[in-house]
Amino acid sequence: MERWQDRIHGAIFRMVREQELTRDLAQETFLRAFEKLASFNAQAAFGTWLYSIAVNQVRSEMRKRSAQKNRQPLSLDALGGDEEGRGLDPADDSPDARERLETREHCALLLEAVDRLAPENREVIVLREFQDLSYEDIAEAVGVPVGTVRSRLHRARSELREALKGQVLA
Amino acid sequence: MTCERTLDRLQDLLDGRLPDDEAAQVRSHVGGCADCARELAAYERLGALFRDVPAAPAPAGFRDGVMSRLPAGRVRAFPRSFGWIAALAAGVLLAVAVSHFEPAARTPETASAPESKARDGVAAEESAGDAAAANFAPTETPAGPASDQESDEEDRRAVADKVVVGRGDRKKAAEAAAEKTAEPPKARKSAEPRIGQSEERSEPAPEPESLDRDADRETPAVAEAGATPAENLAEEKVQLDDAQEEAELQESARTRLEVAGPAMIVVEFTDEASARAYAATLRERLGKQEGAKGRARPSADPPPAAGPSGQDVPPAERPDDARQGNAYAQVPGLLDVVRLPDAFGDERIADLNASGGRIVQDGSYAERLRLLDDIGGDDGPKDGWSADGERPEKSDTGELPTGGGGAPERRAKETPGAEAPTAGASAGDSGAAGKSREPAPGAEVGVGGGAGGAGGARSGSKDQPAPPAPTAPAPSGSRGQSLGPADSLARRAGIPSDGGTVIVIVVRPR
Secondary structure, eight states: OHHHHHHHHHHHHHHHOOHHHHHHHHHHHHHHHHHTGGGSOTTSOHHHHHHHHHHHHHHHHHHHHHHHTOOOOOOGGGGOSOTTOTTOOTTOOSHHHHHHHHHHHHHHHHHHHHHHSOHHHHHHHIIIIITOOOHHHHHHHHTSOHHHHHHHHHHHHHHHHHHTBTTTBO | OOHHHHHHHHHHHHTTOSOHHHHHHHHHHHHHOHHHHHHHHHHHHHHHHHHHSOOOOOOTTHHHHHHHTSOTTOOOBOOTTOOHHHHHHHHHHHHHHHHHOOOOOSSTTTTSHHHHHHHHHTHHHHHHHHHHGGGOOOSSOTTSOHHHHHHHHHHHHHTTTOOBOOOOOHHHHHHHHHHHHHSOGGGGSOSSOOTTSOOOOOOOOOOOSOOOTTOOOOOOSSOOSSOOOHHHHHHHTTOOOHHHHHHHHHHHTOOOBOOOSSEEEEEEESSHHHHHHHHHHHHHHHTTSTTOEEEEOSSSSOOOEEOTTSOEEOGGGOHHIIIIIOHHHHSTTEEEEEEESSOBOHHHHHHHHHHTOEEOOSGGGHHHHHHHHHHHHSSSTTSSSBTTSOOOOOOTTSOOOOOTTTOHHHHHHHSTTOOOOOTTTOSSOOOSTTSOOOOOTTOOOOTTTTTTSTHHHHTSOTTSOOOOOOOOOOOGGGTTBOOOHHHHHHHHTTOOOSSSEEEEEEEOOO
16 A cells, blocks of 8 residues: 555546545545455456546546536645645755756646646546556546547647647747 | 648657557658657657656555544455455455556656566567456446445445455456466556657557547446456356445345355454454354354464373474464464354354454455465365365265375374374364364364364374374375365364355454
């Protein structure tokens, strides 16, 4: 669990962008996994199975949220990871610090763009780009054919490319 | 190649999913087309940007948070297609998968071309695994109505303390687990490099699906719960999803652990007194049933083994413990083994819950369960089950063949001066039903005696010192056969192997 928790947490966080919610959904994912351990098909990859549970948790939550329409705007805090903002000292004007700040801003822009993707496209882009899953594993995790994964990935990247055009991308 | 066609394949190129010839065509076009080259660079930059995003690790205390939400003594709902061995297999898989199935860290090093090539190199191997996993379906109801999800959640909580363990094809589940564990989990990872990484790659995995961008041919949104091994599907076409299954449990308002054929259930207690009380309760109830058998371990410490002169032999000098496998010596904390003639039903669960014990079946106990498993299968030709899991034909006497693990009858024959074990020590004895058997006069039964362990040597009369028990091979009739863990453990604990459910009681102080 120790090794998986960061990945599952990270994947969920990239989909929902809220720390508290991410923690809850990630924990629920593992609870579900424990609960359903026996239903795990030994012929499938365990990680894929775990991701599928996480995806379903997110989907369920998003359905609730779409009804409530209470999503919050993204902030730099939602970048995750460096919660204490190390490397973002405003007084640090070194080239390295500026570069890190720029990278962080670019990442924020990227995540904002990811957040604007359709949920089904966001799922596959997160699993592909943040979790490094193969098309096949993504297909299993989200329950769609591989061809659908490909088309969603293409669509997501095209949209991201357009969204970031002129800002981050040429 | 046209620009349109090239643009449509840029991402495939970066993902390493184009055949070599087509990839070459795309590269060739990009080399001479500024617009397409710009697009390719943009996608590469996009990929790099993704890698710049910091990870979002779980916060401190995350694991504790999960564990704290697992009720103590909780037993898990199992579909009928899986028995305890499936849980064991899954647990083992958990450990193995955790060790190996590790998405590459999003670093340039791990995303390097050599690794990509390495991944590609195993693509062919993993294709079989992928094909085998093609029928995998998420175990949840991914896209059902929210109300369904909520209902499912409510059901889950409602049945948190309920148990269903199904019939398990232990051999096949174990085989599946073995196959799975033998498969390099890493090979299941992406067989293609990430976008924006090196374009040098080879043997991209073929794309089995249509590449039509608009062909969003989604499978039904609501996946069936828990795809089961193919072997179980014939029987298991229950096709209940988890919610249905749990709702069924809730409706039935009862819990049960249903097993068919020899099965083993490991229950754990944190204190010996409770464990003994539970064992006593169990036997008291079993005393009313025909065929109830079992023998409690006399003390928490390993029982002394009788030497040739009837004196205790230090554990290190007990030949049987090491070679033959005294169950109590091999399984830490093992207090008692009881074979039920039937399933571990509601009443048993109630007893267990009242006694403060818990069924041990989750991944954290994989090693312990595997140890139990090893008892039955490590030495090969010694017991009643063949290596391929087929139960052997009974002998003319109706007895399953017993092997080198310690058929007391055989031991008696092979050990001059050692008599066949008395009723109290005989593994094959089916008398004393429902009672905790006491050592027969003149024979040190000891824990782990009888069929499996040192009991064979100890069963000799004190008046007739028995030489060290031979470590003779199994009789020819049982060569090449290996007993299943439940039966093997039962035998080694001195309990007849005649089906039912073996309850293994272990004490694990926290």
